[in-house]
Amino acid sequence: MATVRAVLLCLVAILELGAVTWCALWPLRDELAALARARGWWERVDFTLGNLDVMLLAFAKDLTLLVLVTSTPTHTTRPGRHPGPSPEAANHSGVRKAVSVLCGLHAAFLLVKAAAVAVNAPAQLWPAAGETAGSTSVGLVFLYVSIVVSLVASLASQGLGRGVVSEREDAWDEQQAAVEDEEARDSLRAPLLVGESTTTTSRLGTRAADATQAVETATADGKTGSKAAVAGKDATSKAAAAKRKQRTLMELLRLAFVDWPLLMVAFTAGSLAALGSASVAYLTGQMVDFASIELDRSRFTHTTLLLLLVAGLTALFTGTRGGLFTVANTRLNVRLRKSLFHALLQMEIGFFDTNRTGEIISRLAADTSTVADQVGLNMNVMLRSATQAAMVLFFMFAASWRLTVVTFILVPVVLTISGAYGKFYSKLSKRVQAELATANAVADEVLSTMTTVKAHAIQDSAEATYAAKLTDFYKLQLLEAGAYSLYAILTTFLPNLVTAVVLFYGGNLVLAGVMSRGALVSFMLYQQSLTSAFQLMGDVFSALTAAVGAADKVVELMKRQPAFSPGGHLVLPSLEGRVEAQEVVFHYPSRPEVQVLNGLSLMAHPGEVVALVGPSGGGKSSVIKLLERFYLPTSGRILIDGHDLGQFNPKWLRKQVALVSQVRQHVALSSAPSFKISPRVFLISVHLRSQIM
Incomplete structure (x- = not known):
């Protein structure tokens, strides 16, 4: 039966193939006859002017993805049973990695x-009528x-x-467990007497030989099996942890979006602050143009005053956003x-028996x-960075869409490489600390x-x-030092590489007269702002992961249901x-192995x-x-006037029962307490009007 993820995967593939096929073939609708020959495809495939390669690769990727996903088994069996892969044929982990590599x-x-x-294609939005992809671009719209x-x-x-793949792995694990249970039942059903039959004896001998061979194989591959089992448990644990997070x-x-009106006002203020920050960069470029190209003092002065006004409003909106988010946070x-x-x-009383008060207070x-x-x-930070990135990208496209595409591709790639290497270095550091x-x-x-050491001279x-x-x-320390050196090189060189590429390409655009010098200066400021926004958004995910780790116990306690209804x-x-107590057996939740009451029966009439x-x-x-229903009996019942304690309204019942927990304790079912509890003797006095002390 297809799962929701499988249906969505097929739907995504269908939509992708439909869109890329339309974008590739519609501009070539007059040339479809040429595509009937292999040479026609070859002549019309162009890396920067056409998108037939995008269509072909999309088909290849989706087909390969389909083969990879369906190659994972969903059921398992043993030799001699129903056809199916053996447990050793499980390849789910490898297929998941292959899927990531393929899509990456x-x-x-x-x-x-x-x-x-962006660099080579002409500024042509739509394909020119009557022209083929081999001579001109199919249009930027279709390409992008x-x-x-x-x-x-x-x-x-x-x-x-x-x-x-993970869902198929879960089904495979369940089927494997079912097969193992079936084999265990079959082994219990096997005849134990010698005189059954020759066929049975032969079958038993074969089974014993198989068992011996399995034991030898398990012994020989014990370490490998153990590692595989540990890896499987780790993968299952990580998947469960990811779902829980x-x-x-x-x-x-x-819980946070309960304050959505406050958050919307804060978001609006943040958007205006991001717009102001982008405008400051734009006005800076304008000042460069007025001071170095147009040489207009009045416009230069006017732009300077406007920049100061925008900077002041940006500061006001930034403070407003921060204050409102602080209120929402509180x-x-x-x-x-x-x-x-x-x-x-x-929570029931047993919960506080099994959980320390200090730990609960720490959660609270x-x-x-x-x-x-x-x-x-x-x-x-997330909303601020997202709005900042959106505003900056708008201004960047207005300055130069070609340079924007190059920058928008380079910045995430550089940050991804730095982030991945940072995670590797963090794991290596943990290994170093573990070894120490x-x-x-x-x-x-x-x-x-030391006494034992010296006694044995070891x-x-x-x-x-x-x-x-x-x-x-x-x-490991040497490996960490080398890794840190490479990490420092990458984190220092890659951002400068992006700056150099953007400056080189932007400089060529300035020399070609496509872009002004002030616009290039503004663009460089935009690029720094965009890099900062992407980097902060990456840091937010890491910080949210840490916050979710601290929140697991809090949310778990908030969602926990009492062990029994009040x-x-x-x-x-x-x-x-x-x-009345009927055959009451009781264990405390904190000491389930200790039986406190074993079949206690008790009847207390009014007046006794x-x-x-x-x-x-x-x-x-x-x-x-x-009697107070702080706990439930393991078995048996506690009755008052013939009704189980669990049937009473808890608030009404508490009004009928009084408990005084002192050196002398009293429990009464009326206003005149006469039930006295001493350290050694418990007196239960039941009067008319239900006094139980």
Whole structure:
């Protein structure tokens, strides 16, 4: 049965192929006869003037993606059973990587083509009538529509393809578990007596030989199997963690967007601030033109005053945006605390037995503030950076669309490379710290047992072990030093490379008279602003990941349902006070292995006094807690006037029961408490009008 992701993947492929086919063949509608021959295709494929290559690569990419996804098994079996791949044939992890590589290479090709079109293609929006793609461009509109559609589809196909493979892997795991259970049942059904039959004996011998061979194979490949099992568990754990983080993030955003009117005003102020920042760069270029080209003092002075006015308004809108986001952040903090405190008040008593109060207070006091601060701050930064990037791109296109396309492609590519290498370096740093911790653990073990070390004269062995661990640490440190050097080179050189490319191409446009010198200066300021916006948006995702990690426990507590319902809706017109316990068995949630009550039966009529006597830990206070419905019996029932405690309205029942938790404790089902609890003796007194003490 097709899943939602599989349907979406097919839909994306159909839309992509339809769009790129239309954009490739419609400009060549008068030349379709030539495409009937292979030579016709070859003559009309042009990297910068045509988009037949985009169409062909889209078909190749989608076909390859289909083959990759369908090559993953969804069921498993054993030899001699229903046809299907063996467990060793599972290739889901490799296929996911292949899907990422395929879509990544396809996207890289499209980006290179977009840059080449921006540099070489003529400024021709539509294909000229009566001309073929071999002599002129098919039009910038058709070129960029096909490139953008295919690029977006490639990115979407990567996520959907990996998701479909993960779903098929889940189905494969379930089927494998079912097959293993079936084999276990078959082994239990196998005859154990020798005199069954020759066929049965032969079958058993074959099964034993297969089992022996399997054991030998497992022993020989024990390490490999163990690593594969660990890798599989890690992959499953990571997938579950990713889904949990996604749910947590959506819950946080839902809570934050309660203040959407405030956020809309803040967003509007942020948009005006971004517009002002872009206008400052534009006016700077105008001042350069008036001071170096047109030499107009009055316009130069007027532009300077206008720049100061725009800068002042930009500062005002920036402050407004920051203040409103701070208010929204505080409101989110208060909302989180109220929601969490409300959820904690609904928890059963057993929850507080199994969770330390200090940890709960930490969630309520520290984690809520951390989550609110991180979410509010990052929402502020995200909206500011997104609007800034949008405004800057508009001004960049107005200055030079060709230079904008080149810059817009180079900046994300450079930031992606830097970010990927930064993650690799971070992981390597963690490995270095882990290796150093291992060496320190060896030293700690030796020094803490120095008497034993000297008694067995193993100082040399301990020193050699410590030196070996330090050697491993040193090797990783050398690798980290080399990685850091390369990282520093990349992060220093790549941004300057982008600046050099933009200046070189922009300088050629200025020399060709297509662009003014002031516009080039403004463009360089735009480029710096765009780079900063993209970099901040990348940092926001990392910061949100950290915030979601802190929010997991908070949201988990907020969403947690009590282990049992607080009660029903029953309200009696009068309460007699007949208390009955029927075969009650009870374990505390924090100590499930200890049986506190084992089949306790108790009847207390109105007017009776019942004493519970026993040593500490005998279950006297447990009976009172069950009567108060702080806990539910593991089995059995607690009744009042013939009704189960769970049927009563909890607020009404609490008004009928009084509990005084002191050295002498009282529990009453009336206003005259006479039930007294001492450290050793529990007295239950039931009077007419339901006194239970």
